[in-house]
Amino acid sequence: MGSKSAILFFTAIGLCFVIACSKDEIIPFDKPEKELRPDLPETPFTYGTDTFPSYFNAPPLTFMNSIQNPITSNGATLGRVLFYDKKLSVNNTISCGSCHLQSRGFSDPRRFSSGFEGGQTTRNSMAIVNTRFSYRFFWDQRATYLEEQVLMPIQNHIEMGTNLPDLPAKLQAVDYYPDLFEEAFGTPEITVDKISIALSMFVHSLTTYRSRYDEGKQNGFVGYSTIEMDGKTLFMSGTINCNHCHTTENFYDSQALNNGLDSIYADNGRGVITGDSADMGQFKVPSLRNIEVTAPYMHDGRFATLEEVVEHYNSGIKQHPNLDDRLTTTGMTGGPPKHYFLTAYQKASVVAFLKTFTDQTMLHDVRFSDPFK
Numbered sequence: 001m002g003s004k005s006a007i008l009f010f011t012a013i014g015l016c017f018v019i020a021c022s023k024d025e026i027i028p029f030d031k032p033e034k035e036l037r038p039d040l041p042e043t044p045f046t047y048g049t050d051t052f053p054s055y056f057n058a059p060p061l062t063f064m065n066s067i068q069n070p071i072t073s074n075g076a077t078l079g080r081v082l083f084y085d086k087k088l089s090v091n092n093t094i095s096c097g098s099c100h101l102q103s104r105g106f107s108d109p110r111r112f113s114s115g116f117e118g119g120q121t122t123r124n125s126m127a128i129v130n131t132r133f134s135y136r137f138f139w140d141q142r143a144t145y146l147e148e149q150v151l152m153p154i155q156n157h158i159e160m161g162t163n164l165p166d167l168p169a170k171l172q173a174v175d176y177y178p179d180l181f182e183e184a185f186g187t188p189e190i191t192v193d194k195i196s197i198a199l200s201m202f203v204h205s206l207t208t209y210r211s212r213y214d215e216g217k218q219n220g221f222v223g224y225s226t227i228e229m230d231g232k233t234l235f236m237s238g239t240i241n242c243n244h245c246h247t248t249e250n251f252y253d254s255q256a257l258n259n260g261l262d263s264i265y266a267d268n269g270r271g272v273i274t275g276d277s278a279d280m281g282q283f284k285v286p287s288l289r290n291i292e293v294t295a296p297y298m299h300d301g302r303f304a305t306l307e308e309v310v311e312h313y314n315s316g317i318k319q320h321p322n323l324d325d326r327l328t329t330t331g332m333t334g335g336p337p338k339h340y341f342l343t344a345y346q347k348a349s350v351v352a353f354l355k356t357f358t359d360q361t362m363l364h365d366v367r368f369s370d371p372f373k
């Protein structure tokens with residue numbers, strides 16, 4: 001074989017290889033092989049009537065994000081279809097539900113999620129939990145209202161890559177949308193505002209208040225084992241302070257705080273948004289509801305298990321100028337980090353207690369499931 005024909009020969013083999021691989025791996029872009037249609041019930045499911053037990057009814061939980069858009073069943077039904085529809089991404093490959101899985105409390109088991117072109121998100125996908133009480137959204141709290149938040153992933157250049165002004169016309173041409181918009185809003189015209197409102201209604205309807213912890217709140221915790229009770233006592237105690245930041249019956253905080261993950265942060269969270277040195281290394285205090293199923297943990301998904309999280313608070317807190325005063329020995333922001341010296345049993349008890357926040361009803365509620373399956 002002469003050198004020229006050898007080159008040709010190997011190029012040909014190389015090409016076959018590339019073609020063979022890409023046939024298997026490339027997800028069809030503009031034209032999905034078969035048009036998927038949502039499978040919806042004759043009579044729409046009921047949304048917006050779930051009422052939180054009365055113990056949720058204390059400030060700051062009386063705060064309601066987007067109170068101006070009360071949930072309707074037809075609105076949330078449309079929102080459910082939009083949430084799970086890959087057509088919201090520019091190449092029809094990714095839906096909100098690709099990174100927010102119901103079985104995982106609407107988070108992603110991957111440390112970072114893959115977007116529409118296979119690019120990785122720079123943070124761990126957040127669980128979606130009782131958003132009505134959320135003061136702001138995202139790890140850095142950059143979105144104030146849910147209506148504004150839900151449009152951001154659609155346009156994000158890693159996540160869904162859509163040019164927002166193009167989306168209404170694209171959806172208008174999909175046969176099932178005009179009817180769904182008409183049922184939700186009285187007219188079949190699709191607008192960005194309607195997309196945002198319907199998605200928000202669905203996301204707001206993803207509520208959790210039926211965990212074993214909630215049963216316990218109502219029956220004096222008779223169903224709790226000894227280790228779960230001990231974990232509850234410790235969690236609520238001044239000793240380890242968990243509920244001083246993961247506050248209320250929603251176990252969250254409206255403020256972004258620093259919980260001592262690093263001395264030098266690769267991602268400065270809230271500080272990147274405000275540019276204020278006092279905000280560097282501060283992140284949203286997420287709700288701990290459904291925490292058992294939302295691994296990995298923290299804004300960068302650095303911890304794979306709850307045991308690792310508890311060990312972080314027990315012995316791993318790092319010094320940082322903005323380290324929260326509840327985690328320093330002097331009680332001053334930025335002071336030397338506390339170490340708790342918990343026993344193996346105490347650590348296990350906190351984990352056991354955290355696992356009682358899992359709400360199987362929410363994780364299996366058909367109203368929240370993917371209608372394209």
Ligand code: HEC
Binds near residue numbers: 094129140
């Ligand atoms: C490619 C993966 C991906 C897709 C697609 C995606 N998200 Fe997310 N989502 C994330 C990540 C990652 C974060 C955290 C980002 C950050 O804090 O900067 C997040 C955060 C959120 C939050 C904030 C939760 C809180 O408590 O602050 C909500 C709500 C949310 N997403 C809803 C949606 C909706 C609605 C869609 C579809 C329109 C969507 N997401 C699409 C990955 C994704």
Ligand code: HEC
Binds near residue numbers: 285
């Ligand atoms: C000073 C306030 C503060 C205290 C005290 C605190 N946390 Fe946190 N917690 C945070 C913040 C802030 C984050 C998010 C940090 C990040 O991702 O950078 C967080 C994140 C978490 C997460 C991960 C959540 C997720 O969705 O990834 C868990 C689990 C958790 N904390 C449990 C606990 C437990 C258990 C205790 C008690 C031992 C505790 N926290 C004490 C502020 C606090």
